[in-house]
Amino acid sequence: MSEAPRELVIIGVDNAAFVPLLEVLEERGTVAADQLRLLEVEDSEVDPQVFAKRNIPVGELEKFTFAPEQVVVLLKSGEAAQAALAAAETAGAWVLDVAGNTRGDESVSVIHPLLNSGEIANAERRVLALPSEGAAMVVEALAPLGESLQAVEVQLSQPVSALGKAAVDAMAAQTARMFSGQDAEIDPAIGHRLAFNLLSSSEALLASGHNMSELALVHDLRRLIGEGVAVDACINTASVFHGQLANLRVTLDEEVGLEKVRALLGNGARLQLVERPSSEEAVGGDTTLIGRLRQSLLNARQFNFCAVSDNLRKDLAMNCVQIVHLLLKNY
Template identity: 60%
Template sequence: MTESNRELVILGVGSAPFDALLEILEERNTVTPAQLKLVVGDEVEADPQVFANRSIAVTPLDEFTFSADQVLLLLSGGDTASAAVTKAEEAGAWVVDAAGISRGDDSVALIHPLLNAAALQTVERRVVAVPGAGAAMIAEALYPLKSQLKSVDVVLNQPVSALGKASVDAAAAQTARLFNGQEPEADEVTGQRLAFNHLSSAEALLESGHSVSELALVLELRRLLGESIAFDATINTASVFHGQLANLSAQLENPVELSKVRGLLTNGARLEMRERPSAQDAVGSENTLVGRLRSGLLGPAWVNFCAASDNLRKDVAINCVQIVHLLLKTH
């Protein structure tokens, strides 16, 4: 089967990263319009989508037939995604889960294209997962220090788009109402106001006080960086549409001069040093911005710094496209 005969099937039309993904696919010529297929749940109605100046039809899942020469990319979860995975696996297709439906399944390899793409050669199943946007960014930022990390405390400030397209629309509507002197309705997903607010948690808390997303972030970081590293994580939601920023407090195995840490971060893949990174600066960039590097006050082996990135374009769309490219080209 030649690469030109391979197809990319996307489930997740209208999801938060969908538009960015189509832009990257077109910019990098990863697939042609003829190679792109779009599917939706049987109960969903979706208009044709434009890709590379061509109209791409959207097909209900129950009318779509998978084959072994395809890669299925999941951008949205739920029962439809689970059904699509079953059909794709039965047909021998590859599945790339960017929706988190395989989280906790050890038979599904977690692949970050910059950090462990070689693992695609030895996976148990033809189903792989892409780390969440927060984990992808933080793992990149910490990777140059991986061999020296003992523990890391993460505070991730995620944007509204991390909650999904519905929350982006809700935040926009709330902003418009506030500017017009009207009281906005609470977001249905979080039960709170998203516009001009900063949420300590966007979801219900477990008995431990953590959220499911925080524990998932810890799990993914340990899978990417090593089970011996201790992690704790806090995820709050900032009142911005796109762009994420994490404050990282890392305890190293031994004290290291700050100049050496700076050198390691400066040479890290897809890392760009800035004096004061911001989420706004990161939007549109294909790099993770790192900065505010300083010695921690908890002890001589602690270092603090922050990382910022474009959560949709860079940490979902580009990572997905890189993995899809590898699968279409060599698998």
């Protein structure tokens, strides 16, 4: 009796990451059209999606039956996503959480395909988590510094797409209204205009002064680079649709020359050194741009540099597809 064919199930078609995810899946030939299942929550009116020149219908999540031969990608959060995760895991499917449903659960392995994909074989559960887009970019930029890294401070300027498709649509509408001489409608959940603005925080602040996204970034970085490295983070929201930029201040355990640090970063996987990187240059690309490297004037063991990448394509879609490929092929 032949084995059932492997399937890829994507939950969350109405998500900012969905289109680039589908594009990368098709570019890399990870799955055929007849292996792809698309799901949304009940009452969501979503048209069929084109993949490999085929129309793929979007089914109702609540009526779907999960199976062991499936790899399930969760692009959604919330109660429906949590229920789907539990059902898929019970059925024996692999689940890749892209939306932070499992953040804080130490039984779920956080996997970056370039750095620790070998941990999949020893995963406690058949549930894996993808690091946030910001964490994925930053950890790649830090990886060449290896065990010499003592501390890192992250100042991340995230694009509006990091807040979700609704925020992208809201900023587009605000921009159109302002160009027409009208007042922009402000989402009360964010509390500020997104168009032509720079937000110190797009979320409510906790007692510590951090917001939840900043703590999530710190959490993911610690899971990937180890608890021995001190980490702090601040996330601003910039009025751009796509492309993230992080200013990094790293402290090394001993004094080294600027050229040695430059050489290490220049040899990093998926890193490209440029003089003055911008988010516009990074969007649509498959590498992280590293630039503005300089030694701190405050401490000879500190170095400042920036990292820029396409948050949706490179740090979410590409990483997700690489993990899906490993799961479909080896597990």
